[in-house]
Amino acid sequence: MPPAGHGRRAVLALAGGALAAPALAQGKFPDRPIRLIVPWPPGGSADAQLRSMAELAARTLGQPVLVENRPGASGTLGAQFLTTQARPDGYTLGQMHMSIIRRPFIVRTPPWDPVADFTHIIGLCGWMYGIVVKADGPIKSWADYLAHARAHPGRLTYATSGIATTNHLAMEEIAAREGIELVHVPYRAANESAVAVASGEVMSVADASSWAPLVEGGQLRVICVWTAERSPRFPDAPTLRELGYDMVITSPYGISGPKGMDPGVVRVLHDAFKAALMDPANAAVRTQFDMPLEYYDTADYRQFIARRADYEQAMARKLNLRID
Structure with a gap:
């Protein structure tokens, strides 16, 4: 005969195990469409x-994955929805990118904690950034760029797609290292800034x-790229590393959901999105838009977000960045 209380302890243990089991045990996930919030207008990379x-991913999951565009607020409306309205059931996800990680450190009232207030699922890819000048202008190389900046303090202008963007912070860091004074000219979009350089409105674009x-x-003319290796599309352009800066800047992004998601659901989503990421069809899209692969599994992506949040906080303090 079992000792007194043994049966009650067994029941409690079984109940605890049931509570701890993934939601998948209660039913197949997913059993309805999944919403993926893209915080940019349609048509971009x-x-x-x-x-x-x-x-x-829908082919693997057996349910549609419906893209919902929510542009505005520097690409943070998706994060706002995830942290205030979405349920952590795996059916509402969003793109996680650098502006979402950075925002709490550059506004007076932080809207979220970029590490604790999301469930980070998978890291995907980034962008190829570079510095570009007018082809028929006086600057032909990175050495020319630095020489012009030193000869004309506060006169060399560079455009980006906004204040406190990844590329803006990178240019501030480069300027500080070189002891040069550059003038930042933010535009609403990267394509607008490129046209502005071609028309002579600004001298360069970093985007x-x-x-x-x-x-x-x-x-x-592209005078440098910020990827780890030279771009196959522009093989004559050196990387920042080749120019003496231990910097690789691709602004990688991924997919996250509301905080508190079930680990079993996260695993299903990670595996489906990883298969999609590695599919030749998606690789072709990334090649079309010069988007380097930046895959992180769930554990590594969480660690990446935490490291990046520390960096963004330090840079915001160093540069005294505020947008409100």
Whole structure:
């Protein structure tokens, strides 16, 4: 005969095990469509890459993955929805990117904790950034760029797609290392800034590769790229590492959900999105938009977000960045 209380302890143990079991044990996930929030207008590189992934992942999941565009607020409306309205059931997800990680450190009232207030699922890819000048201008190389900045303090202008973006912070860091004074000219979008350089409104652009068609068309010249290796598309452009900076800047992004998601659900989503990411069809989209692969599994992506949050907080303090 078991000792007194043994049966009660057994029942409690079984109940605890049931509570701890993944939601998958109560029913198949997913059993209805999944919503994936893309916080940019349709037609851009991230939108195209994530739409491709959604279509491919749906085949594995057996349910549609519906892309919902929510542009505005520097790409943070998706994060706002995840932290205030979405349930942590795996049916509402969103793109996680650098502006979401950075925002709590550059506003007066932080809207979320980028580490604790989300369930980070998978890291996907980034962008190819570079510095581009007018093809028929006086600057032909990175050495020329630095020389011009030193000869004309506060006169060399560079465009980006916004204040406190990844590329803006990178240029601030480079300028500080070199002891040069550059003038930042933010535009609403990367393609607008590339056109501004071609028309002579500004002297350079430091942004993702929306400038590529104008380089290939002969209007612009790329003097460096910020990827780990030279771009196959622009093999003559050196990387920042080759120029003496231990910097690789691709602004990688991934997919996250509301905090508190079931680990079993996260595993299913990670595996489906990883298969989609590695599919040749998605690789073709990334190649089209010069998007380097930046895959992180769930555990590594959480660690990446935590490290990046520390970096963004330090940079915000160093540069005294505030947008409100």
